[in-house]
Amino acid sequence: MLLGSIEAGGTKFVCAVGNEDYRVKNSVKFPTTTPEETLGKAIEYFKKFKIEALSIASFGPIDVQYTSKTYGFITNTPKPGWKNVDFVGLLKKELDVPIFFTTDVNGSAFGEYTVAQLFNEKIKSLVYLTIGTGVGGGAIIDGEILGTKGHPEMGHVYLKRHPADSGFEGICPFHKDCLEGLAAGPSIKARTGIAGEKVAQDDKVWDILSYYIAQAAIQQTLILRPDNIIFGGGVISERLLKKVRRDFEKLNNGYIDIDDLENYIRMPRVKNNGSATLGNFALAFNELHK
Amino acid sequence: MLLGSIEAGGTKFVCAVGNEDYRVKNSVKFPTTTPEETLGKAIEYFKKFKIEALSIASFGPIDVQYTSKTYGFITNTPKPGWKNVDFVGLLKKELDVPIFFTTDVNGSAFGEYTVAQLFNEKIKSLVYLTIGTGVGGGAIIDGEILGTKGHPEMGHVYLKRHPADSGFEGICPFHKDCLEGLAAGPSIKARTGIAGEKVAQDDKVWDILSYYIAQAAIQQTLILRPDNIIFGGGVISERLLKKVRRDFEKLNNGYIDIDDLENYIRMPRVKNNGSATLGNFALAFNELHK
Ligand SMILES: Nc1ncnc2c1ncn2[C@@H]1O[C@H](COP(=O)(O)OP(=O)(O)O)[C@@H](O)[C@H]1O
Ligand SMILES: Nc1ncnc2c1ncn2[C@@H]1O[C@H](COP(=O)(O)OP(=O)(O)O)[C@@H](O)[C@H]1O
Ligand SMILES: [Zn+2]
Ligand SMILES: [Zn+2]
Numbered sequence: 084m085l086l087g088s089i090e091a092g093g094t095k096f097v098c099a100v101g102n103e104d105y106r107v108k109n110s111v112k113f114p115t116t117t118p119e120e121t122l123g124k125a126i127e128y129f130k131k132f133k134i135e136a137l138s139i140a141s142f143g144p145i146d147v148q149y150t151s152k153t154y155g156f157i158t159n160t161p162k163p164g165w166k167n168v169d170f171v172g173l174l175k176k177e178l179d180v181p182i183f184f185t186t187d188v189n190g191s192a193f194g195e196y197t198v199a200q201l202f203n204e205k206i207k208s209l210v211y212l213t214i215g216t217g218v219g220g221g222a223i224i225d226g227e228i229l230g231t232k233g234h235p236e237m238g239h240v241y242l243k244r245h246p247a248d249s250g251f252e253g254i255c256p257f258h259k260d261c262l263e264g265l266a267a268g269p270s271i272k273a274r275t276g277i278a279g280e281k282v283a284q285d286d287k288v289w290d291i292l293s294y295y296i297a298q299a300a301i302q303q304t305l306i307l308r309p310d311n312i313i314f315g316g317g318v319i320s321e322r323l324l325k326k327v328r329r330d331f332e333k334l335n336n337g338y339i340d341i342d343d344l345e346n347y348i349r350m351p352r353v354k355n356n357g358s359a360t361l362g363n364f365a366l367a368f369n370e371l372h373k
Numbered sequence: 374m375l376l377g378s379i380e381a382g383g384t385k386f387v388c389a390v391g392n393e394d395y396r397v398k399n400s401v402k403f404p405t406t407t408p409e410e411t412l413g414k415a416i417e418y419f420k421k422f423k424i425e426a427l428s429i430a431s432f433g434p435i436d437v438q439y440t441s442k443t444y445g446f447i448t449n450t451p452k453p454g455w456k457n458v459d460f461v462g463l464l465k466k467e468l469d470v471p472i473f474f475t476t477d478v479n480g481s482a483f484g485e486y487t488v489a490q491l492f493n494e495k496i497k498s499l500v501y502l503t504i505g506t507g508v509g510g511g512a513i514i515d516g517e518i519l520g521t522k523g524h525p526e527m528g529h530v531y532l533k534r535h536p537a538d539s540g541f542e543g544i545c546p547f548h549k550d551c552l553e554g555l556a557a558g559p560s561i562k563a564r565t566g567i568a569g570e571k572v573a574q575d576d577k578v579w580d581i582l583s584y585y586i587a588q589a590a591i592q593q594t595l596i597l598r599p600d601n602i603i604f605g606g607g608v609i610s611e612r613l614l615k616k617v618r619r620d621f622e623k624l625n626n627g628y629i630d631i632d633d634l635e636n637y638i639r640m641p642r643v644k645n646n647g648s649a650t651l652g653n654f655a656l657a658f659n660e661l662h663k
Contacts, residue, residue: 207522208522220596222596224514224519224521230598231515232497237595239591239595240591240595240596241592241624242532243532243534244533257628298531301529301530302530302531302596305525305528305529306592306593307596308519308522308523308524334531334548338529338547338548339523
């Protein structure tokens with residue numbers, strides 16, 4: 084059996100086919116240009132394989148409410164040409180298979196959840212947060228993707244300011260100093276003039292970032308009580324997560340008992356950014372069998 | 374059929390029996406003294422009725438994990454005498470009926486959820502936040518109580534400070550300036566020297582509180598995407614919620630589309646603090662039929 088995966092990002096698309104072991108059999112990558120060209124390439128790719136179901140993990144915002152008239156659409160994205168594009172509808176016309184549609188971070192969250200089940204880890208709920216060009220998050224609660232009215236937008240929560248960061252206004256176009264405005268990659272450049280990948284390891288900006296990322300982990304802990312909080316995205320490194328765990332402990336101050344913090348706040352188990360593709364295979368499989 | 378409800382608060386217990394219409398047939402109130410005396414009174418009360426199931430909505434922290442050795446216990450509460458009390462076990466010994474055990478706020482959340490279903494409202498998910506002596510919260514997601522590893526502790530999230538409140542340290546014994554430390558009833562007295570019920574309506578403390586309560590609503594919106602956020606507790610009034618809605622709109626800044634804010638951020642539908650009792654009846658009924 085072959086299952087299809089589209090990881091639809093704002094800059095590139097990754098299409099893949101895999102089997103029911105969720106192993107990648109073939110994959111292709113191309114830049115995100117116009118919807119016609121990009122979705123055309125995806126359709127052309129999947130027509131070469133006999134896939135039985137497809138799952139799409141897409142950039143957003145997207146409409147995931149089944150009952151909505153614009154279900155399956157990318158909605159009011161600032162990305163030129165992509166506003167109100169009927170992503171699922173266009174694919175459905177050309178590929179006659181069940182299609183599951185979710186956010187990029189939900190795809191990654193579900194991939195990590197699936198791997199945890201395959202490894203027999205006692206994980207029923209988890210959160211996946213990505214800190215990259217933006218900040219996004221998805222959660223799996225008792226095996227189900229969280230978000231019935233719409234998908235979460237966990238990147239835009241407000242936070243307590245770091246004392247050494249009070250002069251920085253924040254760069255979220257909606258909220259200025261929300262999590263994304265304070266801790267996504269571009270905020271590093273806005274503060275230091277240098278892109279995150281080139282900033283010295285001992286720069287104080289890392290302590291500022293970890294303070295905010297730790298607060299996001301605290302919020303998720305207090306609201307969702309997940310088994311794991313997983314961090315991905317270009318800004319995240321094991322070095323930064325060490326600081327995040329340190330700040331989490333300080334901010335939590337013993338209030339919620341976390342038995343293994345190293346494992347609680349961690350990087351993805353699936354390597355090479357493969358969480359979303361694996362998640363898509365599992366979600367496509369589920370879509371076929373429901 | 375008779376169903377039992379215990380609303381176990383830190384200062385008082387409310388025991389009630391009701392029928393499968395979730396109407397109160399009889400109820401009694403007594404102060405929370407020692408566990409022996411208080412639970413003894415509850416047992417004595419329910420022995421007078423032929424209840425078929427019981428639900429307890431308790432102050433916490435409590436252990437709600439079925440697989441845990443201390444399931445059904447009140448755990449490390451600061452309340453003298455109540456630490457590590459086997460609440461469910463002690464009742465089970467004397468009352469031979471199925472018992473459901475959850476937090477006070479989960480009970481209230483489930484009561485409001487149940488009423489919404491009875492009124493045919495299109496509500497699948499909601500959050501109940503209480504702002505009283507402390508701040509607590511519970512959520513119902515697709516009809517299920519949220520929190521598998523443990524119950525939420527939504528009152529202790531960190532927030533962006535109100536510019537006119539930067540001189541106030543916050544009074545949470547764990548975190549100082551978390552939501553509870555900044556917005557619970559005692560914070561009003563700590564700032565003004567006057568208890569909340571006596572502070573003038575035009576005092577600026579109400580704008581400070583509403584700013585924090587609105588941020589809590591923003592967080593819940595971004596993380597859980599519920600259909601409604603319901604506020605209870607002594608500090609909450611329709612007057613304060615007006616300010617909360619105003620601040621919510623400013624802080625959201627059009628990011629998440631809320632069609633009817635008046636209905637989205639609101640007081641409980643069940644009057645006279647009856648949400649938890651009604652929720653208990655529904656939870657007891659479910660416990661009997663699962
Ligand atoms: N090693 C690094 N340390 C810190 N920031 C980094 C690092 N590498 C990339 N970044 C930043 O991460 C952001 C890109 O994130 P990424 O997750 O790769 O892409 P996207 O979010 O667009 O999918 C950029 O702002 C970049 O400067
Ligand atoms: N009208 C009011 N306005 C503001 N605060 C109030 C009002 N009435 C009571 N409070 C405050 O609410 C808190 C008590 O909350 P309540 O929900 O009644 O009790 P508890 O949380 O202990 O169950 C106290 O701090 C009290 O000062
Ligand atoms: Zn924002
Ligand atoms: Zn606190």
